[in-house]
Amino acid sequence: MNAAMSPDLASVSSKVDAVPHITIRGLTKSFAGQPLYTNFNLDFPKGRITSIFGPNGCGKSTMINMAAGLLPMDSGEVLFDGKPLSQTVIGYVFQNYRDALFPWKRAIDNIRYPLKIAGKSAGECNARTEELVQSFDIRFDLNRYPYELSGGQQQLVSIMRSLAVHPEVLFLDEPFSALDYEMTLFMRDKLQDIFEATGTTMILVSHDLDEAVYLADEVLMLTRRPTRIAERVVFDAPRPRTPATLTSDAFTRAKARCLDVFQREVSARELAL
Ligand SMILES: Nc1ncnc2c1ncn2[C@@H]1O[C@H](COP(=O)(O)OP(=O)(O)OP(=O)(O)O)[C@@H](O)[C@H]1O
Numbered sequence: 001m002n003a004a005m006s007p008d009l010a011s012v013s014s015k016v017d018a019v020p021h022i023t024i025r026g027l028t029k030s031f032a033g034q035p036l037y038t039n040f041n042l043d044f045p046k047g048r049i050t051s052i053f054g055p056n057g058c059g060k061s062t063m064i065n066m067a068a069g070l071l072p073m074d075s076g077e078v079l080f081d082g083k084p085l086s087q088t089v090i091g092y093v094f095q096n097y098r099d100a101l102f103p104w105k106r107a108i109d110n111i112r113y114p115l116k117i118a119g120k121s122a123g124e125c126n127a128r129t130e131e132l133v134q135s136f137d138i139r140f141d142l143n144r145y146p147y148e149l150s151g152g153q154q155q156l157v158s159i160m161r162s163l164a165v166h167p168e169v170l171f172l173d174e175p176f177s178a179l180d181y182e183m184t185l186f187m188r189d190k191l192q193d194i195f196e197a198t199g200t201t202m203i204l205v206s207h208d209l210d211e212a213v214y215l216a217d218e219v220l221m222l223t224r225r226p227t228r229i230a231e232r233v234v235f236d237a238p239r240p241r242t243p244a245t246l247t248s249d250a251f252t253r254a255k256a257r258c259l260d261v262f263q264r265e266v267s268a269r270e271l272a273l
């Protein structure tokens with residue numbers, strides 16, 4: 001056990017100056033008898049971007065899937081501003097956009113879908129869709145079906161769909177990992193624009209440490225399973241973040257801290273084997 005390791009208690013959680021939005025308490029989850037989370041506690045701050053970074057298979061997707069109600073917990077509680085998920089509007093962007101969109105619906109109908117489910121009128125659906133089209137500066141034809149769009153365009157549609165209902169919380173599981181570099185840069189900046197315009201609490205799982213730090217107010221570093229919080233690394237560079245952010249001292253320091261923690265966790269595991 002590394003003495004520098006932070007305990008995963010909510011009371012020592014975020015140094016970011018924000019109230020908690022999502023509170024996870026006593027979360028326990030096993031797969032095939034192997035514990036993944038045991039009595040796990042965590043707060044995600046409101047109106048901030050929290051990146052989640054950790055080794056493969058440590059439970060990043062499982063955590064946000066349980067928080068978003070896509071996967072049952074064995075025990076524990078997740079509250080949003082003290083309310084259950086059923087009283088909260090959330091959005092979720094899946095890593096695999098190919099499976100995430102309804103292939104039989106045109107892009108525009110994919111975007112409208114959550115609005116229709118929420119009981120909005122045709123006029124309200126059209127107005128909100130038009131707002132999103134303007135905001136994302138969409139130049140391609142949203143009357144096309146997903147298979148007629150590029151990967152980047154499909155992921156853009158899936159992000160627009162997740163935002164259609166003005167979510168209080170947006171979960172994103174490696175949303176850009178299948179996109180090319182140019183599209184990734186565009187989407188990162190778009191996400192940051194949306195964050196600045198709306199203040200939506202965002203939880204971003206990313207495999208790319210540069211991206212995790214660049215977008216985040218805080219990087220949540222996880223250990224290997226059974227999963228604990230290794231450390232929460234604050235990155236409070238001003239927004240909007242720009243390419244210059246990537247070469248700033250603050251960025252370099254935050255990234256180096258994350259790498260230290262990551263390597264400590266990997267080698268801690270190797271010593272234990
Ligand atoms: N449905 C399942 N049945 C059995 N084991 C599972 C299931 N889902 C996840 N696991 C296991 O739980 C662990 C956490 O998986 P999870 O997908 O949450 O990890 P992750 O941190 O998102 O990994 P990656 O970085 O590869 O995306 C892994 O060891 C995985 O094999």
Ligand SMILES: [Mg+2]
Pocket residue numbers: 060061062
């Ligand atoms: Mg995952």
